[in-house]
Amino acid sequence: MLALQILIDGFAISALYGLAAVGFTLMFGVCGVLNLAHGGIMVIAGLVGWWAAADYGAGAYGGAAIGVLAGLVAAYVTYFAVVRPIQRSRVIPRAEEEIFLLTGTLLWGIMIQVGSDYVFSNNPVTMRAMIPGVMSIAGVRTPRNEVLIGVVCWAAIGLLTLLVNRTRLGKQLLAASINPRGLTLLGFELSRIYLVVWTIYGLLAGLAGVLLASFIGVSSANAGALTASAFTIVILGGLGSVPGSLIAAYVVGYAETITAYLLAPTLRPIPALLILVVVIYVRPQGLLGRR
Amino acid sequence: MRHRWMTRAGVGAALGLALAFGAAPARAAGKGPIKIGVIAEESAIVGQSISQGAQLAAADINAHGGVNGRKLQIIVYDDHSSAADAVRAFQRAAEQDHVKAVVTTFISEVALAIEPWAARLHMPTITPAAASDLISKQVHDNYARFKYMFEGWLAAPDLARAVCDSSHDLFVKELHMKSAVIMSEDADWTKPLDAGYKSCLPKAGLKVLDEIRFNPDTTDFTPIFNKIEALHPDVIETGIAHVGVQPTVQWHDQQVPIVLGGISAQATNPTFWKDTNGAANGVVTQTGTVAGLAITPRTLPVAAEFVKKYGRFPAFTGFTAYDAVQALAGAMRRAHSTKPDAIVAQMEKTNMVGTLGRYGFYGRKSPYTHALRYGTDWVPSVFMQWQNGKQVCIWPAKLCPNKMEFPAFVKSVHMAAK
Numbered sequence: 001m002l003a004l005q006i007l008i009d010g011f012a013i014s015a016l017y018g019l020a021a022v023g024f025t026l027m028f029g030v031c032g033v034l035n036l037a038h039g040g041i042m043v044i045a046g047l048v049g050w051w052a053a054a055d056y057g058a059g060a061y062g063g064a065a066i067g068v069l070a071g072l073v074a075a076y077v078t079y080f081a082v083v084r085p086i087q088r089s090r091v092i093p094r095a096e097e098e099i100f101l102l103t104g105t106l107l108w109g110i111m112i113q114v115g116s117d118y119v120f121s122n123n124p125v126t127m128r129a130m131i132p133g134v135m136s137i138a139g140v141r142t143p144r145n146e147v148l149i150g151v152v153c154w155a156a157i158g159l160l161t162l163l164v165n166r167t168r169l170g171k172q173l174l175a176a177s178i179n180p181r182g183l184t185l186l187g188f189e190l191s192r193i194y195l196v197v198w199t200i201y202g203l204l205a206g207l208a209g210v211l212l213a214s215f216i217g218v219s220s221a222n223a224g225a226l227t228a229s230a231f232t233i234v235i236l237g238g239l240g241s242v243p244g245s246l247i248a249a250y251v252v253g254y255a256e257t258i259t260a261y262l263l264a265p266t267l268r269p270i271p272a273l274l275i276l277v278v279v280i281y282v283r284p285q286g287l288l289g290r291r
Numbered sequence: 292m293r294h295r296w297m298t299r300a301g302v303g304a305a306l307g308l309a310l311a312f313g314a315a316p317a318r319a320a321g322k323g324p325i326k327i328g329v330i331a332e333e334s335a336i337v338g339q340s341i342s343q344g345a346q347l348a349a350a351d352i353n354a355h356g357g358v359n360g361r362k363l364q365i366i367v368y369d370d371h372s373s374a375a376d377a378v379r380a381f382q383r384a385a386e387q388d389h390v391k392a393v394v395t396t397f398i399s400e401v402a403l404a405i406e407p408w409a410a411r412l413h414m415p416t417i418t419p420a421a422a423s424d425l426i427s428k429q430v431h432d433n434y435a436r437f438k439y440m441f442e443g444w445l446a447a448p449d450l451a452r453a454v455c456d457s458s459h460d461l462f463v464k465e466l467h468m469k470s471a472v473i474m475s476e477d478a479d480w481t482k483p484l485d486a487g488y489k490s491c492l493p494k495a496g497l498k499v500l501d502e503i504r505f506n507p508d509t510t511d512f513t514p515i516f517n518k519i520e521a522l523h524p525d526v527i528e529t530g531i532a533h534v535g536v537q538p539t540v541q542w543h544d545q546q547v548p549i550v551l552g553g554i555s556a557q558a559t560n561p562t563f564w565k566d567t568n569g570a571a572n573g574v575v576t577q578t579g580t581v582a583g584l585a586i587t588p589r590t591l592p593v594a595a596e597f598v599k600k601y602g603r604f605p606a607f608t609g610f611t612a613y614d615a616v617q618a619l620a621g622a623m624r625r626a627h628s629t630k631p632d633a634i635v636a637q638m639e640k641t642n643m644v645g646t647l648g649r650y651g652f653y654g655r656k657s658p659y660t661h662a663l664r665y666g667t668d669w670v671p672s673v674f675m676q677w678q679n680g681k682q683v684c685i686w687p688a689k690l691c692p693n694k695m696e697f698p699a700f701v702k703s704v705h706m707a708a709k
Contacts, residue, residue, distance in 0.1 A: 265514065268509060
C-alpha cells in the first residue's frame with residue numbers, strides 16, 4: 001500500500017518537474033541560452049491564469065488557456081527584450097555572450113519576481129482543479145486532477161518528441177543543436193529557428209506553470225526555487241539532453257517523495273542535492289549529457 | 292593632482308557644512324514630529340497590514356492632538372522578510388532617521404535578529420506578530436540588556452494554550468473527539484508551540500498520536516497527509532504560517548477526512564478563500580478577530596476605518612500593529628518623554644483597551660517578560676472557521692455563538708460522534 005502510494009504520488013510530481021525542465025534544457029541545447037528567468041515565466045503563467053479564473057470568471061479551462069498564453073508572451077518578451085539584444089550586440093565580445101545571457105536573464109527573472117510581488121503580492125495562490133474530485137487507484141485515493149496532470153505532462157512531452165524526431169522542423173532544431181554554423185551554411189535562417197524554440201519553450205513553461213498552480217500553488221516567491229529546481233534537474237540529466245532531463249526529473253521526484261514518506265518531510269529537498277553532488281563528482285556531464 | 296586635492300577639500304567642506312546645518316534641525320527636533328519606524332515585508336498581506344495598521348493608528352493619534360503636542364510620523368521600511376535587510380533598515384531607522392521606536396516583522400527569525408540591535412541601540416521595539424518564546428525569554432533572562440523588546444502578539448506557549456482551550460470546548464466536548472496529530476512547519480515559532488501542544492492537548496482530552504514537522508519549503512503535502520491519515524486521528528492541529536494555501540488546497544483536493552484545526556496564519560487573511568478557490572471551507576484556525584466581531588468597543592471602529600482607508604479588512608497584524616503604535620504613544624504620553632528607558636518603563640505599565648482585548652504585557656517575573664498577556668481578561672484569542680466564503684467566529688462561546696460546519700469529506704466529525 002505504501003509502495004503504491006509512493007509510486008502514484010511520485011509520478012505526478014515527477015511528470016510536472018519533467019515538463020518544467022524539458023523546455024529549459026531544449027532552450028540550452030538548441031539556442032545555447034540558460035534562461036535563469038525560467039521560474040519567473042512559470043510564475044507569471046500561474047498567477048495570470050489564477051487571476052483570469054478567479055477575478056474575470058474565465059473558468060478553470062479558460063484560466064488555464066490564458067495562463068499558458070501569458071507564459072508564451074513572457075517567453076517572447078524575454079527573447080526580444082533581453083536575449084536577442086545581447087546576442088546581436090556588437091559591443092559584447094562573443095566569448096562573453098554566455099555570461100551576459102546568464103546575468104541578463106537572472107536580472108530579468110528578479111524583475112519579474114519583484115513586479116509580480118507588486119501586482120499580485122507574494123501570497124501563494126492556487127488555480128481551481130480542472131477536474132475536481134478523487135478516484136481510487138488500487139485503493140489509493142488520488143485526486144483526479146493529479147491524474148490529469150500526469151496525462152497532460154506526458155502528452156506534451158510526447159508531442160515534443162514527435163515534433164523533434166518526425167518533422168522537418170524538428171530535424172532543423174536537432175541540426176541547430178549539433179552544428180548551428182552548418183545549418184546557416186545550408187541556407188537556414190537561424191533566428192527563425194530560435195523563434196520556434198522560444199515559442200515551444202513559452203508554451204511548455206506556461207503549461208508547467210498553470211499545472212503547478214493547480215497542483216501545489218504558485219507565488220512570486222517561488223520564482224527562484226523553480227529556476228533552481230529546473231536547473232538541478234537539467235544538470236543532473238545532462239545539459240541539453242531532453243531524455244536525460246526526464247530521467248533526472250523522475251529521480252528527483254521519487255527521491256523527494258520517498259524521503260518524505262519513509263524518512264521525514266523535513267528532509268525532503270536533501271537527497272536530490274546529494275544525488276546532484278555525486279553525479280557531478282563521478283559524471284560531470286550529467287546522466288545523458290554530451291559535453 | 293593639486294586640482295584633485297582641492298576637489299576633495301571642497302567635498303569635505305560641503306560635507307562639514309551639510310552636517311552643521313543638518314545637525315541644527317536635529318537639535319531643534321523637540322518640536323518636530325515623533326518618528327516611529329515600521330519594518331516589515333510590504334509584498335506580503337500580513338506585512339502590508341502591519342504598516343497600514345501603524346499608519347492608521349498614527350493618523351488617529353494625530354487627529355486627537357498627537358503625543359505631548361507633537362505629531363507622530365510613521366516611516367516604513369521594506370525588509371522583504373530578510374533578517375539582513377531588516378537589521379540594515381533598523382540601523383538606518385535608528386541612526387539616520389532618528390526614530391524613537393520601531394514596530395517590526397511577523398517572522399520570529401527576523402525579530403530574533405533585530406532583538407540584539409534593539410538592545411545595542413536602546414530602541415524600544417515591538418513585534419506585532421512574531422511568536423517565538425525566545426524573544427521574550429531573552430528579555431526575562433537578561434532584562435537590563437534586552438528590556439527594549441516587546442512582543443505585541445501572543446507568544447507561542449500562549450498560542451498553544453489557546454488552541455488547547457478551544458480544542459477542549461470545540462472538538463472534545465462538542466464533537467466527542469479523542470485524538471490529534473500535530474502538523475507544524477519547521478520554524479522557530481513552532482518549537483515552543485509544538486512543545487505546548489504536546490503538554491496541553493492530552494489535558495484537553497486529545498491524545499497526541501504523532502508530531503509531524505516538515506520543511507517550510509514543502510509544496511507537495513500528499514505524503515504528509517497520507518501518513519497522518521494512516522494514524523486515524525480525529526483532528527490535525529497545525530502550526531503553519533510560512534505555508535498555508537498549499538496544504539489547505541491539497542487537504543481539500545485529496546479529500547483528507549480529518550478536521551484541519553490549530554493555527555494556520557495564512558487562513559486568517561481575508562483573501563484566503565480566493566487564494567484557495569474555496570478549498571478553505573471548513574478550516575478552523577486561531578486568529579485575532581473576524582469581520583463584524585466586537586471583542587472590545589475599539590474593534591469595529593478600527594476595522595471600519597481600515598476598510599474605508601485601504602479598501603479591505605486587514606490581516607490580524609493590522610490590529611496588532613495599530614495597538615502597538617497606540618501603546619507606544621500612550622507610553623510616550625505618560626513618560627512626557629521619548630527617551631528609550633522612560634518609554635520602556637511606561638510600556639511595561641500599559642493597560643489599555645486594545646482592538647483585540649485588554650492590552651498589556653507580562654512582567655519581569657513571568658518567563659515570557661514583555662510578551663502580550665493572554666486570557667479572558669486580556670487578549671482572549673479568537674477561533675474562526677471558513678464557512679462558505681466567510682470567516683465565522685466559533686470560539687470563545689461568550690463572543691461567538693456560531694456552530695461549526697464541515698464539508699462532507701471530513702468524515703472524522705461523524706466518526707468521532709459515533
